[in-house]
Amino acid sequence: MRYDVIIIGAGPGGIFSAYEMVSKSSALKIAVFESGHALENRKCPIDGEKIKSCIQCKSCSIMSGFGGAGAFSDGKYNITNDFGGTLFEHIGKTQALDLMRYVDEINMAYGGEGTKMYTTAGTHLKKMCLQNKLNLLDASVRHLGTDINYVVLENLYAEMKDKVDFYFDTPVTDVAVTQDGYRICCGDASYECDRCVISVGRSGSKWMEKVCESLDISTKSNRVDIGVRVELPAVIFSHLTDELYESKIVYRTEKFEDRVRTFCMNPYGIVVNENTNGIVTVNGHSYEDEQKQTANTNFALLVAKHFSEPFKDSNGYGESIARLSNMLGGGVIVQRFGDLVRGRRSNMKRIEEGLVTPTLAATPGDLSLVLPKRILDGIIEMIYALDKIAPGTANDDTLLYGVEVKFYNMEVDIDENLESRYKGLYVIGDGSGVTHSLSHASASGVYVARQILGQI
Numbered sequence: 001m002r003y004d005v006i007i008i009g010a011g012p013g014g015i016f017s018a019y020e021m022v023s024k025s026s027a028l029k030i031a032v033f034e035s036g037h038a039l040e041n042r043k044c045p046i047d048g049e050k051i052k053s054c055i056q057c058k059s060c061s062i063m064s065g066f067g068g069a070g071a072f073s074d075g076k077y078n079i080t081n082d083f084g085g086t087l088f089e090h091i092g093k094t095q096a097l098d099l100m101r102y103v104d105e106i107n108m109a110y111g112g113e114g115t116k117m118y119t120t121a122g123t124h125l126k127k128m129c130l131q132n133k134l135n136l137l138d139a140s141v142r143h144l145g146t147d148i149n150y151v152v153l154e155n156l157y158a159e160m161k162d163k164v165d166f167y168f169d170t171p172v173t174d175v176a177v178t179q180d181g182y183r184i185c186c187g188d189a190s191y192e193c194d195r196c197v198i199s200v201g202r203s204g205s206k207w208m209e210k211v212c213e214s215l216d217i218s219t220k221s222n223r224v225d226i227g228v229r230v231e232l233p234a235v236i237f238s239h240l241t242d243e244l245y246e247s248k249i250v251y252r253t254e255k256f257e258d259r260v261r262t263f264c265m266n267p268y269g270i271v272v273n274e275n276t277n278g279i280v281t282v283n284g285h286s287y288e289d290e291q292k293q294t295a296n297t298n299f300a301l302l303v304a305k306h307f308s309e310p311f312k313d314s315n316g317y318g319e320s321i322a323r324l325s326n327m328l329g330g331g332v333i334v335q336r337f338g339d340l341v342r343g344r345r346s347n348m349k350r351i352e353e354g355l356v357t358p359t360l361a362a363t364p365g366d367l368s369l370v371l372p373k374r375i376l377d378g379i380i381e382m383i384y385a386l387d388k389i390a391p392g393t394a395n396d397d398t399l400l401y402g403v404e405v406k407f408y409n410m411e412v413d414i415d416e417n418l419e420s421r422y423k424g425l426y427v428i429g430d431g432s433g434v435t436h437s438l439s440h441a442s443a444s445g446v447y448v449a450r451q452i453l454g455q456i
């Protein structure tokens with residue numbers, strides 16, 4: 001079987017790449033290979049009753065399948081160059097923003113209409129943050145919510161399913177360079193194409209590494225973000241979340257001058273498990289539908305760890321810390337802030353007596369046995385700094401779930417076309433290490449689609 005273009009991975013990067021190509025040219029023969037399930041078959045077995053924690057499914061429905069890691073995400077599309085990736089370094093700031101806006105227009109056309117766009121422009125909260133040594137980053141954010149995000153994906157799939165060959169539950173095992181293009185292998189089957197777009201996200205990071213090794217494509221990896229997810233009563237943050245929905249706030253610690261930042265804020269949301277390559281970490285999301293909302297807001301506090309020579313395995317470092325929490329807690333650990341600063345573990349009784357009802361069934365424990373001191377000190381400092389702009393953040397009952405690790409895929413050596421050293425072999429989205437978000441990954445998909453369309 002031969003295609004004009006084969007896309008590997010049906011996350012936002014792959015989807016928007018396929019969408020842009022089919023909507024601009026009906027002549028192209030395109031296939032998308034996805035190791036996970038079709039959207040309607042994606043179901044995480046954790047129901048909180050019979051199955052309480054991760055059972056390590058062969059294909060994790062949270063991370064894999066049509067929609068990629070973004071399918072059950074909060075659907076926050078941040079339109080900014082300030083965070084979410086460094087796509088602008090390859091394609092320029094203006095173009096990156098234009099593409100993110102274009103992605104937003106498509107999301108609105110396919111079911112997102114009526115959802116809210118928040119912006120930091122002109123907010124008085126910026127001054128309040130600066131007065132307290134906190135830096136509120138500039139962004140516009142479209143919040144689709146987990147439910148509408150799903151609807152948009154359903155509609156995009158309906159639009160494309162007769163124009164693109166989708167192969168679900170079909171992990172690509174190998175990519176080989178041929179005389180006139182590329183051969184991709186899925187076990188015993190193989191398919192050929194003129195151009196290949198690799199968009200395998202975070203769950204495909206190990207596979208991507210292997211492909212780069214076998215094709216001799218350079219990579220570099222030197223960063224991992226480690227921290228906790230904070231959960232507190234939504235009212236404590238409501239003045240920020242009502243106006244901005246998501247506020248990305250950065251704090252520079254006094255002790256080590258490390259940067260600690262808020263990440264993935266979910267007003268009235270829930271805390272969830274996340275499984276990356278068998279390691280259980282924590283994440284969060286929230287629903288647009290008020291019926292599904294909770295009384296809590298959650299967000300991550302992350303400390304960025306950059307390593308220098310000779311150490312190269314930053315993700316391995318993050319994984320070891322996550323494994324330690326899995327070893328002690330059998331999964332994610334939860335601790336009251338008051339217990340953490342008093343140097344004692346949390347137990348079920350103290351958590352039940354607290355003012356914050358946890359939205360994730362995690363094991364009460366002691367995060368100081370898991371997180372390196374420097375990281376923990378940074379998080380505690382930032383909680384006290386946030387307490388000045390959102391009094392109550394440093395309350396004893398504030399819950400901290402650990403660990404949250406933001407793994408960065410190693411950065412693949414790609415040029416300004418997002419093309420590898422092989423003509424026609426593109427690497428996009430989070431799998432390239434260049435993007436770390438829905439909007440940047442999607443924009444990279446559109447960008448590459450336009451490059452390909454321009455050549456045909």
Ligand SMILES: Cc1cc2nc3c(=O)[nH]c(=O)nc-3n(C[C@H](O)[C@H](O)[C@H](O)COP(=O)(O)OP(=O)(O)OC[C@H]3O[C@@H](n4cnc5c(N)ncnc54)[C@H](O)[C@@H]3O)c2cc1C
Binds near residue numbers: 070071072437
């Ligand atoms: C719970 C959660 C909440 C999140 N919330 C947000 C948010 O609100 N806002 C935001 O900006 N970002 C969020 N993110 C991050 C966001 O989902 C990712 O940045 C985005 O999905 C990256 O898109 P992608 O297409 O590059 O990769 P992915 O979405 O990871 O998609 C890659 C796809 O490739 C497939 N694949 C991997 N290897 C292979 C292979 N060998 N063969 C075939 N297929 C393969 C995978 O199964 C996957 O479906 C969240 C992530 C999670 C897990």
